[in-house]
Amino acid sequence: MSKCVLVTGGAGYIGSHTTVELTAAGYDVVIADDLSNSDICGVEGVRAITGKNIPFVEMNCLDKEAMDKLFTDYKIDAVIHFAAFKAVGESVAEPLKYYSNNIESFVTLLSTAARHGVNNIVFSSSATVYGQPDVLPATEQTPRKPATSPYGNTKQMCEDILRDTVAASATLKGIALRYFNPIGAHPSALIGELPKGVPNNLVPFITQTAAGVRECLSVFGDDYNTPDGSCLRDYIDVVDLAKAHVTAVSRMLDDKNKERYEIFNIGTGRAVSVLELVNTFEKVNGLKLNYKIVGRRPGDVESVWADTTLAATELGWKAERTLDETLKSAWEWEKRVRGL
Numbered sequence: 001m002s003k004c005v006l007v008t009g010g011a012g013y014i015g016s017h018t019t020v021e022l023t024a025a026g027y028d029v030v031i032a033d034d035l036s037n038s039d040i041c042g043v044e045g046v047r048a049i050t051g052k053n054i055p056f057v058e059m060n061c062l063d064k065e066a067m068d069k070l071f072t073d074y075k076i077d078a079v080i081h082f083a084a085f086k087a088v089g090e091s092v093a094e095p096l097k098y099y100s101n102n103i104e105s106f107v108t109l110l111s112t113a114a115r116h117g118v119n120n121i122v123f124s125s126s127a128t129v130y131g132q133p134d135v136l137p138a139t140e141q142t143p144r145k146p147a148t149s150p151y152g153n154t155k156q157m158c159e160d161i162l163r164d165t166v167a168a169s170a171t172l173k174g175i176a177l178r179y180f181n182p183i184g185a186h187p188s189a190l191i192g193e194l195p196k197g198v199p200n201n202l203v204p205f206i207t208q209t210a211a212g213v214r215e216c217l218s219v220f221g222d223d224y225n226t227p228d229g230s231c232l233r234d235y236i237d238v239v240d241l242a243k244a245h246v247t248a249v250s251r252m253l254d255d256k257n258k259e260r261y262e263i264f265n266i267g268t269g270r271a272v273s274v275l276e277l278v279n280t281f282e283k284v285n286g287l288k289l290n291y292k293i294v295g296r297r298p299g300d301v302e303s304v305w306a307d308t309t310l311a312a313t314e315l316g317w318k319a320e321r322t323l324d325e326t327l328k329s330a331w332e333w334e335k336r337v338r339g340l
């Protein structure tokens, strides 16, 4: 019988792509999402791509009773926990909203999973835990820097909560995946990133500008100590990222993990500047983007990219899609959303 994976936040950007890849790999999936920062289209897109009526439970992960019912109704073998708020600026303005939603929901999930004997948890972490590393590329051993926002703090705290809960248990296994910058969309253009309001992140801002929804992209800073002066990031294709989750789940379910708590960087290992990304977007999609250079954005780190050796050797995973393909897929998705 197929193993069943609970995907919290499965209607969202990374969760929906992961649900597709889990299904393709033969897992049953149940999605739990409160749709607070996502849309039922995410679930519909996943169902259209997979041709399966993937179960969807509309619930908030803070709701202990709903969580308990979920684990009673479905025989869950592993959980991937995406459900969380993720806007850095908002987290500074409303820290308690972030601490409550991101921390309490994870604690609720872990305690419910423990009560129901579910022993395999993947946590959706972020390269934000590294801040500006002293040495690049960042390995999993690179020291974490003090978080510069409540959002970043919740990622660090949830990693620690998982680590400590695993240590206190005889059976629990946990994997934290530290994503670098996820971008792009499914090649079908049936699912993708759907930010509510003005996008904070670079690629949705680019695609919305290309679509005429935003007038002009602001490039935040060209006076950094980098080859072209703009910031360097490691942009990871969302389908590749989704596949990393499948390998993490399989590793635990097949008892291949070396430690009961493990951390993996999920990136490409390649540093790309903001200007290079903009130019590549223009080139592969054959269009001109309206952009201007403005001052630095407060809180931005100059450069961060991943050493992905551990994911390659231990998970047998590496990024496959090229930046060209990924930026094409991002534009195809935006066009579909806008009816262009």
Ligand code: UFG
Binding pocket: 086, 088, 126, 128, 151, 152, 180, 181, 182, 200, 201, 202, 203, 205, 217, 218, 219, 220, 221, 231, 232, 233, 274, 297, 299, 300, 301
């Ligand atoms: N950028 C622009 N213009 C924009 C948006 C972004 O020039 O309109 C630049 C940023 O300055 C940065 C790069 O594009 O140099 C990437 O910015 P994103 O906002 O897309 O991504 P970040 O690297 O800032 O964000 C990542 C994760 C977040 C996490 C954050 C913490 O995507 O989830 O790191 O610092 F919160």
